[in-house]
Amino acid sequence: MKIAVGSDHAGVELKKAVIAWLESNGHESNDMGPYTEESVDYPDYARKVAIAVADGLYDQGVLLCGTGIGVSISANKVKGIRAALCCNPEFATLARQHNNANIICLSARFSDKEAIEKSLYNWFATDFEGGRHERRVNKIEPCC
Ligand code: RB5
Numbered sequence: 001m002k003i004a005v006g007s008d009h010a011g012v013e014l015k016k017a018v019i020a021w022l023e024s025n026g027h028e029s030n031d032m033g034p035y036t037e038e039s040v041d042y043p044d045y046a047r048k049v050a051i052a053v054a055d056g057l058y059d060q061g062v063l064l065c066g067t068g069i070g071v072s073i074s075a076n077k078v079k080g081i082r083a084a085l086c087c088n089p090e091f092a093t094l095a096r097q098h099n100n101a102n103i104i105c106l107s108a109r110f111s112d113k114e115a116i117e118k119s120l121y122n123w124f125a126t127d128f129e130g131g132r133h134e135r136r137v138n139k140i141e142p143c144c
Pocket of ligand 1: 008010042065066067068069070071
């Protein structure tokens with residue numbers, strides 16, 4: 001799959017591990033920044049990745065920040081994006097199975113490399129279940 005990857009400064013280091021995992025598991029990734037640990041604003045990078053995924057340039061996205069919260073809130077402002085903050089590998093499975101999530105958001109400060117790799121494994125190994133979940137996902141719409 002083609003994967004857009006982004007972070008803020010807090011996620012730069014673990015993003016390297018994410019990209020290495022993606023590449024060694026047969027995915028093509030594009031690091032949309034930042035590339036140093038100089039302080040940046042997470043909405044700028046979350047928006048960049050979310051728009052690229054929503055526009056169909058990438059199949060899915062991966063975002064990291066300190067908690068994963070800021071990037072998930074930001075990415076979910078883009079129409080067509082279902083960004084899921086995955087605090088553990090089980091969340092990653094369920095976000096794909098039930099929510100057809102298209103961006104996985106990860107915490108660089110509260111997850112370790114092993115948990116992140118397991119989450120990525122589950123995410124890419126899991127398909128959307130459809131059925132009753134499709135009805136629910138179709139109801140996720142901006143309302144005001
Ligand atoms: C940056 O210090 C921090 O606020 C950011 O990485 C993230 O955790 C925001 O949600």
